[in-house]
Amino acid sequence: MRVLMWARVIHNECIFSESDWWSSPVKCIVGGRSMRTRDLVWDPPPMGRIKFNVAGFVMNEIAACGGVLRDDKGVVSALFSGSCTARALEMAVLMEIKEASKMVIELIRKEHVPLIIECNSSTVSDWLKYSCLRPWSFRNLFANIEGSLRRMAEVRIEVTNQGKNGVAKALAKVGLSRNTLFRAY
Structure with missing residues (x-):
């Protein structure tokens, strides 16, 4: 890096x-x-905020996820990469958001730093904003995500293009070859 x-x-x-x-x-x-x-x-977050870029990748019905947490200067604080049990790309993105929020809670225990989560799925972003659009089959996953997000000061979910999510997408592709989730702080 x-x-x-x-x-x-x-x-x-x-x-x-x-x-x-x-x-x-x-x-x-x-x-x-x-x-x-x-x-x-990659666009840095506004001063005093952190940004977690997440991306999913599905190939031959095998899903993988990746994510990278950076501050407003672009310094990487954490990343993850690995395969996941998702059946579709949207579910993989949801699992990434769950993992990202869990890592932020572990990493920043007492500080209340506003978080921006960037993904490349407008569908998932809409599901998180409007609960009436959510698929019933993902209700437990949404409950876990909302529980984690409530523990943070401020969270914003944004949609970006794949070019700006390059590192997260590369981590997701590499995650296809992993049996377990790789996490680094």
Whole structure:
């Protein structure tokens, strides 16, 4: 991660794709000037807040999840990656949000820092905002998520494009090969 940040500073004219960095650092420079930089670069949260980017990945009916917690300076505080028992991408995203909220509670016990959770599923975001839209089959998962989110000072769920969620998506892809959930603080 430090090398990626260093490369960004030294070569500020280049656009680096974070998701490609984890699989092939040599190929992480995005070619072509037609791409918009703002669509590929992670947006930091407002000052004094933290942001957890989460992403799900489903391939051949196997689901995986990944997430990365950063502060307003972009410093990574925690991350997770692993396979999950989800049957669909939406369920994988819900499980990621549950894991992210659990990790934030463990990491920040006494401080009340506002949290932003970014995912790339507008469906899941709507489910969390409007309880009448939620599928009945996920009711226990929603109850667990709401219980965790109530313990935090302020939580905002935002939807972003996949380019800005590059590290989380790369962690989710790597999670396909894991049997257990990898967590790092």
